[in-house]
Amino acid sequence: MHTPNPLLPGFNPDPSIVLVDGVYYLVTSTFEYLPGLPVHRSTDLVHWEPIGNVATRPEQLDLGSVPTPGGAWAPTIRHRDGIFYVIVTVMLGGRGCVVFTATDPAGPWDDGTPIPAVTGIDPDLAWDDDGTALVTFAGFPHPIRQVRVDLATGEALEEVRTLWEGTGRYAPEGPHLHRRGEHWYLLVAEGGTDRGHAVSIARGPSPAGPWEADPDNPVVTASGTENPVQNLGHADLVETPDGGTAMVLLGVRPVGFGHAFSPLGREAFLSPVRWVDGWPRAALVTPAPTPDEDVTLDLAGPAVLTDLGWLSVRRTPSEVAAVGDDGLVLAGDGRDLDDAVPCFLGRRQRHLSATVSVRVDASGGRGGLAARHDEMHWFALEARGDGAVTRVTARAALAGIEQTWSVDLGPGEVELRMNLLRPPHGFVPAAAGGGTVTLSAVGDGRHVRLAEFDGRYWSFEVAKSFTGRVLGLYAVEGRVRFSELRYRGTDGPGEPGARGDEPVRTGTSGGG
Known part of the structure; x- marks a missing residue:
């Protein structure tokens, strides 16, 4: 599969992706900007088109008094029973954790339901075997936490629990839960969103764990390398058109001697994934020039x-x-x-x-x-x-x-x-x-x-x-x-x- 990297050039951090009926939908962070949470569409993971935004009305995020760098941080997009969901935290004020729904990912999206029990960042949405919604997020302070939620009301169905401490790297965050075969996989970002950024993973028999860390963590990091795309992290997994697996993740394209400065900020990239002994292995991202x-x-x-x-x-x-x-x-x-x-x-x-x-x-x-x-x-x-x-x-x-x-x-x-x-x-x-x-x-x-x-x-x-x-x-x-x-x-x-x-x-x- 030919990979155009970046997938979305320019300021498009924290990508999350879902595959529905052969079509991919990808959403990214927007922080203090409106409209918020753009949705892009592709049928091949190569050609992408913008189709709408989740937050088109100011009241959906309530950014008026949110200071920089707060706002719409790290959304997750998912689909279940004909409904698209985007869950996000409006950080440093606003509405806190909110889940939005739509039957058409191009919109319109509803006004959103707050989830007060989620007090951290980077919320993920998954469902356990009996159909109960699980919100997994990064706590403040860390580590990764989880709570069962009634999505219709936003009410927690249990006390928030600690899920995983990570591998010991700085700031485990950006969790995404995926089921593959008999295992649940918990993908996280670690090392901060700068040059130490990395993707790590653990697996367990249920969405609550217990968790076994990949002995070869991190799954991918550009830290300490001369790779032209740095800060790789905050990843999500998806099936590719040929039946394989790919990872969408953020990165920066620094310029100049020493690859020191990134004028465009964090962009969305894609890396092919191969599975080895039940663990994902992703390659470093090689950029391809965006067409003039x-x-x-x-x-x-x-x-x-x-x-x-x-x-x-x-x-x-x-x-x-x-x-x-x-x-x-x-x-x-x-x-x-x-x-x-x-x-x-x-x-x-x-x-x-x-x-x-x-x-x-x-x-x-x-x-x-x-x-x-x-x-x-x-x-x-x-x-x-x-x-x-x-x-x-x-x-x-x-x-x-x-x-x-x-x-x-x-x-x-x-x-x-x-x-x-x-x-x-x-x-x-x-x-x-x-x-x-x-x-x-x-x-x-x-x-x-x-x-x-x-x-x-x-x-x-x-x-x-x-x-x-x-x-x-x-x-x-x-x-x-x-x-x-x-x-x-x-x-x-x-x-x-x-x-x-x-x-x-x-x-x-x-x-x-």
């Missing part, structure tokens, strides 16, 4: 906001943006990118190198184009017009410290452009960082490069936001109109959409 993309979105199209690629922070896209006659309009409410609820409408960066550009009319407000990791780690190009000039400001925020560079262009519409270039291969000085970020503006017959800096500080390893880079539109004040949003991406060494025939001038530097 060159896409221009018609922001004036009537259905633009129904596109499943949009994300907003703690609000739905329709709460943030409206379709105008000649583009999307975002109305700022005074909240900037450092706010927990910015006026932001974004899409995942899917390639290791990307150029994104948009035309902006800020004559009635202030806003622009941003790359967001969280409230403290972002960079942006911002336009502000007063009728006589349009001031464009490049902004870079790192751990709450902001630097700005500004230039004045003529009145009216301007084009804002970000070029996000991965570092070169090999042992050269330019390969030591996280790639080059170039912020520029086009307007008044000029192409001005305002800022250029090392992207290492806007990566998973530095920001620790649990998400990844999301590229999008934002407004702070007034009404800002956007048109011609273009994304060009490649995983290769080249520069996507490079234009070498335009004059480059340097903008003025300002403090922040």
Whole structure:
């Protein structure tokens, strides 16, 4: 089986998968973003399409007061008797552990049933021989715990019990229970979600154990290797179309010398599994380049906001943006990118190198184009017009410290452009960082490069936001109109959409 890795490029961590009537459905974490918990569909584990989201209404997760990095952590998707289930923990507030149901995985999904007895993270859902639902989860503090639950009411049918302590590695979490033959298998993540991440497994005669650990644990880990995909862990098992077994799991694709920085965050990967003496054996993941993309979105199209690629922070896209006659309009409410609820409408960066550009009319407000990791780690190009000039400001925020560079262009519409270039291969000085970020503006017959800096500080390893880079539109004040949003991406060494025939001038530097 040809494996495209990553399965879902860009910020798509904690994958869980289920096979129903020859079709695969996969769901991933979204943390503070809405819509939440995207569902993807495939018939061959190779070609995937988004079909919907579990959480399309704010009340389903209640993220309004949930701080970063809380939100929708590590869902599990399962199916039984014609019903699809997604169980998830809304961490650091919100609704806690919630189970959602739908007869169609594309939605709509119901409002969800809270399960108060589950006070930890990463809940799994399985059923024992008499049809009773079992929720297995990672406790806080660890280890792995389990409780029988009435899914209709969310009530616990027993006291929560400790299930397995793990193998001794740090932070056993992300449990998934699977039955195979006479054994129940308990798959867990260990070692944290950084370079020590690993997948371990135990088996027992019942979903309650007792548990025998695989003598060759961990099943898979990239820790201490030069594998180009690192942080492998948080896995789920599924049968393949040819009758074999595969594992979906998260990982990162770090760039630069030493494989140190991952701008895209944690992505979803797949590894074939073979069984040896009743234990699964998975190979390290080898990445395959995501196909190049060159896409221009018609922001004036009537259905633009129904596109499943949009994300907003703690609000739905329709709460943030409206379709105008000649583009999307975002109305700022005074909240900037450092706010927990910015006026932001974004899409995942899917390639290791990307150029994104948009035309902006800020004559009635202030806003622009941003790359967001969280409230403290972002960079942006911002336009502000007063009728006589349009001031464009490049902004870079790192751990709450902001630097700005500004230039004045003529009145009216301007084009804002970000070029996000991965570092070169090999042992050269330019390969030591996280790639080059170039912020520029086009307007008044000029192409001005305002800022250029090392992207290492806007990566998973530095920001620790649990998400990844999301590229999008934002407004702070007034009404800002956007048109011609273009994304060009490649995983290769080249520069996507490079234009070498335009004059480059340097903008003025300002403090922040």
